[in-house]
Amino acid sequence: MRVGEAMTVxxxxxxxxxxxxxxxxxxxxxxxGALPVCESDRLVGMITDRDIVVRGVAAGLAPGAAKVRDAMTAQVVYCFEDDELGRGAELMEQHAVRRVMVLDRQKRLVGLLSVDDLAMVSRMLAAEVIEHSREPTLPVEHGGAPAH
Known part of the structure; x- marks a missing residue:
């Protein structure tokens, strides 16, 4: 099964x-709890509720004045819609995240693949991702670089 068949569109x-x-x-x-950050049709980052609290409020930024770019994560874990579903799960495990952005081959955002999406298709795959969850690290290789 391909990522595009299981993702949230x-x-x-x-x-x-x-x-x-x-x-x-x-x-x-x-x-x-998370929003992809897009400029035009290009993915430039991700902001989570935790980013808002830790990088925003706790750092003294005024939520009404500070911009999303001030607290977002620029390094985003992503896969392609035509990748095998296992690749999406592998990236979640590898980078200790519960969601990956899904891009088309022109690197435009087309959806999001979450652990919940995996569970709808394969409880075993979702369980493996959850079992390997830990604090995320900054991804740097294919599947984890800025998408723009």
Whole structure:
């Protein structure tokens, strides 16, 4: 099975120049904990609820004035929509993350693959990812570089 068959299509996104407060509200309103950060149709980062708290609020940034780019993670773990599903799971394990961005071959964001998406297809694959979860590190090779 390919990643594109299991992923969540049309992930909610936010721009890098939007306020941190707007990102927090969008997460609250949609019930999610992470937003891909896109400029035009290019993925430039990821912001999580934890980023907002740790890199934003705890660092003294005013959520209404600070921008998403001030707290986002520029290094994003990604795979391609035509990759095998196992590749997406492997990247989650390798980088200790619970979601990877899914790009087309022109490196445009087309979706998001989460542990929940994996569980819908293979509980065993999802369990392996969860079992290997730990604090994330900054990814640097294919599948973990800035997507732009």
């Amino acid at each position: 049309r992930a909610e996104t936010i721009g890098p120049d939007e306020a941190l407060e707007a990102a927090a509200r969008r997460m609250r309103d949609t019930g999610i």
